[in-house]
Each structure stands twice: as C-alpha cells, then as structure tokens.
Amino acid sequence: MSPLLHERLANKIxxxxxxxxxxxxxxxxxxxRAYKQHMERGIQALAAFQPEEVTRRRVSDGxxxxxxxxGRVVGTIMFKSPEQTARAWPxxxxxxxxxGGVASFSQFAVEPEYQGKGIGMELLRRAEDRAAAINAAELALSTPGPAEWLVAMYARHGYREVARWHWRETNYDSLIMSKPVGA
Ligand SMILES: CC(C)(COP(=O)(O)OP(=O)(O)OC[C@H]1O[C@@H](n2cnc3c(N)ncnc32)[C@H](O)[C@@H]1OP(=O)(O)O)[C@@H](O)C(=O)NCCC(=O)NCCS
Structure with missing residues (x-):
C-alpha cells in the first residue's frame, strides 16, 4: 500500500x-469486495453477492x-426519501x-483498501445532509445484528435500535437503527 493511503482521505475525495x-x-x-468481510464471518448480506442487475435496480430507486x-469510484451510499423508503420496503x-418521515440509507460500502480513512463518514454525512435538506424526521438503516462493530459504530454516531427484521435474502436478523435528523 502506498504511504499516501495511510493518511485520512476524507478531504481528498x-x-x-x-x-x-x-x-x-x-x-x-x-x-x-467491501461486504466480503461479512461473508467470511458467515453473514450473507445481499450486497456481498448481488448480481449487476440487482445493483441496477437498487440504484434506480433513490x-x-x-x-x-x-478519478476512481472507491465508495458508495444509497439515499432514499421517506416516500422511496416506504415504496422500496412495504x-x-x-x-x-x-x-413518519423516515428517510434511509443502504448499500453503504468503501473499497477495503480505503476503509478506516474517513471516507465512510463523509458518505454518511452526505446522506444526513440530504435527509435534512428534504426535512425528513429520521434517517434509518438496516444492519446485520451479528456485525457487532457496525452496530457499535452507528450507536456512536447517534443511531438507536428501533426494530428487528429478517430479510428474505439473508441468513441473519437485522437491526433497524434510526436517528432524528439534525440530532
Ligand atoms: C461501513 C463502511 C462503509 C465504513 O467506511 P469507512 O471508510 O471504513 O469508514 P470511516 O473510515 O469513515 O470510519 C467510520 C467508523 O467506522 C470505524 N471502522 C471502520 N472500519 C472498521 C472496522 N473494520 N472495525 C471496526 N471499526 C471500524 C472507524 O473507526 C470509524 O469509527 P468512528 O467514526 O466512531 O471514529 C466500510 O467499513 C465498509 O464498506 N464495510 C463493509 C460493508 C458494510 O458493512 N456496510 C455497512 C452495512 S450496514
């Protein structure tokens, strides 16, 4: 890895x-590549194996x-308004x-070699800014319950557990976490 990649990259993206x-x-x-770490722990998240057609469908609704x-895409996040969120997940x-004014984010990933350098939080900030811009009341996400470090990370950033859900495509229970916009 180049020495540059050891730096925080948030202000260079x-x-x-x-x-x-x-x-x-x-x-x-x-x-x-990003979700492989979960697969290696037996957590079969859809994004770890979804085909390109599923990516195409998922990016089209939000x-x-x-x-x-x-110049290279190294991270991504999907933001949905409350209407798009309710329509996507009846x-x-x-x-x-x-x-209820619940906006959401999903498909949140950073290339493994670029993780831990602040890029994820910049993407999350973008989703939080979008939620505020459209006057959403809450910003919510679904995360694998067994992925303890992720649950802890979202909790550190103000997200609380509001529900549990088992997505058909997965082999674990998810936590739905949410944060009041602007909190
Ligand atoms: C979640 C993810 C998008 C975060 O992106 P990132 O660029 O690594 O995030 P950042 O560098 O901004 O760090 C964000 C926080 O996560 C923590 N973190 C990042 N990688 C971590 C790891 N492997 N283990 C524990 N904590 C980690 C950082 O310490 C930081 O904590 P803080 O904000 O409280 O200081 C990225 O790790 C990823 O792609 N993971 C695999 C896919 C995934 O799990 N997506 C989310 C599904 S809900």
Whole structure:
C-alpha cells in the first residue's frame, strides 16, 4: 500500500451522484469486495453477492452517491426519501411509514483498501445532509445484528435500535437503527 493511503482521505475525495456512464460492474464489484468481510464471518448480506442487475435496480430507486479518489469510484451510499423508503420496503417495520418521515440509507460500502480513512463518514454525512435538506424526521438503516462493530459504530454516531427484521435474502436478523435528523 502506498504511504499516501495511510493518511485520512476524507478531504481528498469528491462525492457526487452516480452518473449513467459510471460502471455498474465496478460498483457491483466494489460492493462484493467491501461486504466480503461479512461473508467470511458467515453473514450473507445481499450486497456481498448481488448480481449487476440487482445493483441496477437498487440504484434506480433513490439517490446513489459515489466517492471518487483520483478519478476512481472507491465508495458508495444509497439515499432514499421517506416516500422511496416506504415504496422500496412495504411491510418492513419503521421503513414502511411514509407519514413518519423516515428517510434511509443502504448499500453503504468503501473499497477495503480505503476503509478506516474517513471516507465512510463523509458518505454518511452526505446522506444526513440530504435527509435534512428534504426535512425528513429520521434517517434509518438496516444492519446485520451479528456485525457487532457496525452496530457499535452507528450507536456512536447517534443511531438507536428501533426494530428487528429478517430479510428474505439473508441468513441473519437485522437491526433497524434510526436517528432524528439534525440530532
Ligand atoms: C461501513 C463502511 C462503509 C465504513 O467506511 P469507512 O471508510 O471504513 O469508514 P470511516 O473510515 O469513515 O470510519 C467510520 C467508523 O467506522 C470505524 N471502522 C471502520 N472500519 C472498521 C472496522 N473494520 N472495525 C471496526 N471499526 C471500524 C472507524 O473507526 C470509524 O469509527 P468512528 O467514526 O466512531 O471514529 C466500510 O467499513 C465498509 O464498506 N464495510 C463493509 C460493508 C458494510 O458493512 N456496510 C455497512 C452495512 S450496514
């Protein structure tokens, strides 16, 4: 790894919306590489194995942001308004409540070699800024219950558990965590 990569990279990246010319094959590969750490612990998250068509469908229902470092996409996060969240996940507790003003983020990943350098928090900040900009009441996420470090990270950043859910595609129970926008 180059010495540069040991630095925090948060101020060297650019975040923008996914554009039509961005490669969904690359984005899908990034998700697979990032989520591999969970697969290795037996946590079968959809993003770890989803085919490109699923990425295409998932990025189409909301705002997909990408983080660029030296022109390369190295991270991503998907933001959904309360209406998009309720439409995407009918029947799911907390998410299926358009009148509750619950925005969400998902498909949150950073290339393994770039993790731990502040890029993830920049992407999360973008989702939080978008939630504030549209006057959402809450920003929520679903995370694998067995991924203890992730649950602890979200808790450190003000997200609390509001529900539990078992997604059909996975082999674990997820925690739905949420934070009042602006808190
Ligand atoms: C979650 C993820 C997007 C965070 O991106 P990142 O660029 O590594 O995040 P940052 O460098 O901004 O660090 C964010 C926090 O996570 C912590 N963190 C990052 N990697 C960690 C690891 N492997 N183990 C424990 N903590 C870790 C950092 O210490 C930091 O904590 P703090 O904000 O309280 O100081 C990234 O680790 C990833 O792609 N993980 C695999 C996919 C995934 O789990 N996505 C989320 C599913 S809900």
């Amino acid at each position: 650019r975040i923008r919306l996914l554009e039509p010319e961005d490669s969904l094959a690359h984005l899908t590969g990034l998700l697979h 705002e997909c942001y990408v983080a660029l470092y030296m 029947g799911v507790p907390w998410f299926d409540r358009p009148e």
